[in-house]
Amino acid sequence: MAQSAGFTENDLRALSGERSFARGLGYVDAVTAVEVGDGWVTATVHGGDAYAVELSFGASLDGECDCPYGREGNFCKHLVALGLTVLARPDLPQLRARAQERAHQLEEWLAVLSRDELLALVHEQVAFDQQLRRRLEVRASAAGGDLPEARVRIAELLDPAPFARYGYVEYEDAQGYAEQALQAAAVITTLVSGGRAADAIGLAGEAMCLLSGVQDGIDDSDGHLARIGAALAAAHLQACRAARPDPARMARWLLEHALGDPDHLTGIDPLDYADVLGDRGLATLRDLAVAAWRDKPAGWAEKHVLHQLAAAVGDVDMVIAVHAADLAPDGSTHLAIARHLDAADRPGQALRWAQDGLTATLTHPPHAAAVDSALIDYLCARYTQTGRLPDVVALRREDFVARRNLETYRRLRDAAQSAGCWPAERSAALARLRADAEQHEHGWYGEPVLIDALLDDEDTDAAWQAARELGAHDRQWHSLADQSRATRPAHALEVYLRLAEPLRQQTGNRAYEELTSLLLAIGDCHRHLGSEDDFTTYLTTLRTGLKRRRNLMLLLDQHGL
Structure with missing residues (x-):
C-alpha cells in the first residue's frame, strides 16, 4: 500500500x-x-x-x-x-x-454545457457560497475598468478593521483577514487582463503601502502577511511586463521599494524585473544602488541590493567593495570575501583576505575567542591542501586556548594526529583544562571540560580519577558509567543507583523513560557482578512502591523489567 x-x-x-x-x-x-x-x-x-x-x-x-x-x-x-x-x-x-x-x-x-447553463450553475454556487460571491464581485468590479472603484475595493480588502477586536486582529482571525486581503491581488490581475496594466502598476504599489501600514495591528504568527505581499508583488510584476513602463522610472521605484521595505513583506527582488528594465534600466538601477550605498555604506538594505546586483553581473570587485566597507570584528566578512574570490578563481587573494581577517581579530579585543570558527575552518582547510600541517596545528591550538571547549579540543586532536604531534599537544591541552577545573572555570552547563575531553579520548581511568578529584556533572557521571560498565561494573552501578533515586519521586513519561533506561543499566551491572538476585530484590521493591504509576509499569513490562 x-x-x-x-x-x-x-x-x-x-x-x-x-x-x-x-x-x-x-x-x-x-x-x-x-x-x-x-x-x-x-x-x-x-x-x-x-x-x-x-x-x-x-x-x-x-x-x-x-x-x-x-x-x-x-x-x-x-x-x-x-x-x-x-x-x-x-x-x-x-x-x-x-x-x-x-x-x-x-x-x-462542464465542457458541453451551454453559456446559459454555465451561468445558471455559477448563480447557484454564488447563492450557496458567500466567499465565492465576494471573490466574483471583486473581479467583476475590476473587470469594469473603473479605476476609482478598483482603488476603493483594494482599500476595503486590505482594511483589517472588520476582523479586529479591540483594534487588533487576533491570531484566530488572521487567516480570515488574509483570505479577504488576497483578493486585492485578484483586482490588480483582472485590470491587467482587461487592458489596464499601466493603471494596475500604480494600484499594486498603493496596495503594498497599505499592507505595510496595517502589519502592526495583526497577529501574523503564521506569516499570512508575507503571502499577501507575495501575491501583490506577483500582480505588480505581471502588470509591469504587460505595460512596459519607462525603465529608468521603474529602476527608481524598485530601489526605493527595496530600501523602504525593511520587513520584506513583498519579497520583491529587483532582478526579477530584468526583462522589464532591459540593459538601460539595469544600468540605472546599478548607478542608483551605488549612490545609495555610498551615502549609507553600513545600511543593510543598501548593501544587500548592491550585493545582489553585483553578484548577478559577476562584478566580484564590487561585491568585495560592499563587504569591505563594513568589516565585521569576528572576521566573518573577510571570510565572505575570500569565498567570493575563490568562486572567481582568485585563490591567492582569497587566502590573503582570510589571513587578514584572522590577524585583525587577534589584534583587537576581545581577541581570539571572538574569531568566527568558520574562518578558522577555512584557513585550516587551505593550509591542509598545501601541506602546511604545522600551521594547522598552531591555528587549532590558538583556537583551543581561546575557547577551551570540547569541540576545539577535538579539532586540535584531529590536526595534531594528522601532523604526528598529538601526545605533546594533548598533554598541554589537558593541563590547561585541569587548571580551568581547579579554578572552577567550567563549560556551558557548569561541568569541567576536562572530563568531557578524557571521555572523548576514551581514557576512562583518567576520567574517573579527574571526576573524583575535581567533581563532575551528572551527565558526565552517566557517560562515565556507560563507558566503563563492562570494566568497572561496581563503580558504574554506584553512579546509576544515585541517578535513579531522584527519578523515583518524579512523574511523567520522560522521567519514566529515563528511569527505565537506568534500570536496564543497573541490571547489566549486576549481571557483570554476578549479583542478579540483588537486582531482582531492588526491582521488586521499586515496582511495589511505584505500582500506581500505570505508564511506568507498562514501560517496565515492555522492557522485561
Whole structure:
C-alpha cells in the first residue's frame, strides 16, 4: 500500500519527528470522514477537538491541520494518524482511480454545457457560497475598468478593521483577514487582463503601502502577511511586463521599494524585473544602488541590493567593495570575501583576505575567542591542501586556548594526529583544562571540560580519577558509567543507583523513560557482578512502591523489567 500512496511510514516519521509520530499512532482510531481524491485525502481527526486534516501526496508529501500545532506549519500527530490510515487502506488505488474518473467526468460535463447553463450553475454556487460571491464581485468590479472603484475595493480588502477586536486582529482571525486581503491581488490581475496594466502598476504599489501600514495591528504568527505581499508583488510584476513602463522610472521605484521595505513583506527582488528594465534600466538601477550605498555604506538594505546586483553581473570587485566597507570584528566578512574570490578563481587573494581577517581579530579585543570558527575552518582547510600541517596545528591550538571547549579540543586532536604531534599537544591541552577545573572555570552547563575531553579520548581511568578529584556533572557521571560498565561494573552501578533515586519521586513519561533506561543499566551491572538476585530484590521493591504509576509499569513490562 505504501507504493500506491507514494509515501511510507518512514516519510511520515521524517516529517513529524519521533515524538509526533509516536503520538499519532494513538490517534489512528480517531480518524473519521475520510475522503480520497487523486493525490490528496481529507478527514476529521478527533482529539481535544475535531480537527480538519488534509494530506497531499502528489510530487511530495505535505499536509495541513487546523489544530494549534498544525497551524504553526508543523506536521502534527493528526496528520500522522491520517497518513497511517491511508497506508492501511487496501482499496486506496481503487479510490484514487474513482477520484480521477470523477474529475474527468466533471471536466467533460462542464465542457458541453451551454453559456446559459454555465451561468445558471455559477448563480447557484454564488447563492450557496458567500466567499465565492465576494471573490466574483471583486473581479467583476475590476473587470469594469473603473479605476476609482478598483482603488476603493483594494482599500476595503486590505482594511483589517472588520476582523479586529479591540483594534487588533487576533491570531484566530488572521487567516480570515488574509483570505479577504488576497483578493486585492485578484483586482490588480483582472485590470491587467482587461487592458489596464499601466493603471494596475500604480494600484499594486498603493496596495503594498497599505499592507505595510496595517502589519502592526495583526497577529501574523503564521506569516499570512508575507503571502499577501507575495501575491501583490506577483500582480505588480505581471502588470509591469504587460505595460512596459519607462525603465529608468521603474529602476527608481524598485530601489526605493527595496530600501523602504525593511520587513520584506513583498519579497520583491529587483532582478526579477530584468526583462522589464532591459540593459538601460539595469544600468540605472546599478548607478542608483551605488549612490545609495555610498551615502549609507553600513545600511543593510543598501548593501544587500548592491550585493545582489553585483553578484548577478559577476562584478566580484564590487561585491568585495560592499563587504569591505563594513568589516565585521569576528572576521566573518573577510571570510565572505575570500569565498567570493575563490568562486572567481582568485585563490591567492582569497587566502590573503582570510589571513587578514584572522590577524585583525587577534589584534583587537576581545581577541581570539571572538574569531568566527568558520574562518578558522577555512584557513585550516587551505593550509591542509598545501601541506602546511604545522600551521594547522598552531591555528587549532590558538583556537583551543581561546575557547577551551570540547569541540576545539577535538579539532586540535584531529590536526595534531594528522601532523604526528598529538601526545605533546594533548598533554598541554589537558593541563590547561585541569587548571580551568581547579579554578572552577567550567563549560556551558557548569561541568569541567576536562572530563568531557578524557571521555572523548576514551581514557576512562583518567576520567574517573579527574571526576573524583575535581567533581563532575551528572551527565558526565552517566557517560562515565556507560563507558566503563563492562570494566568497572561496581563503580558504574554506584553512579546509576544515585541517578535513579531522584527519578523515583518524579512523574511523567520522560522521567519514566529515563528511569527505565537506568534500570536496564543497573541490571547489566549486576549481571557483570554476578549479583542478579540483588537486582531482582531492588526491582521488586521499586515496582511495589511505584505500582500506581500505570505508564511506568507498562514501560517496565515492555522492557522485561
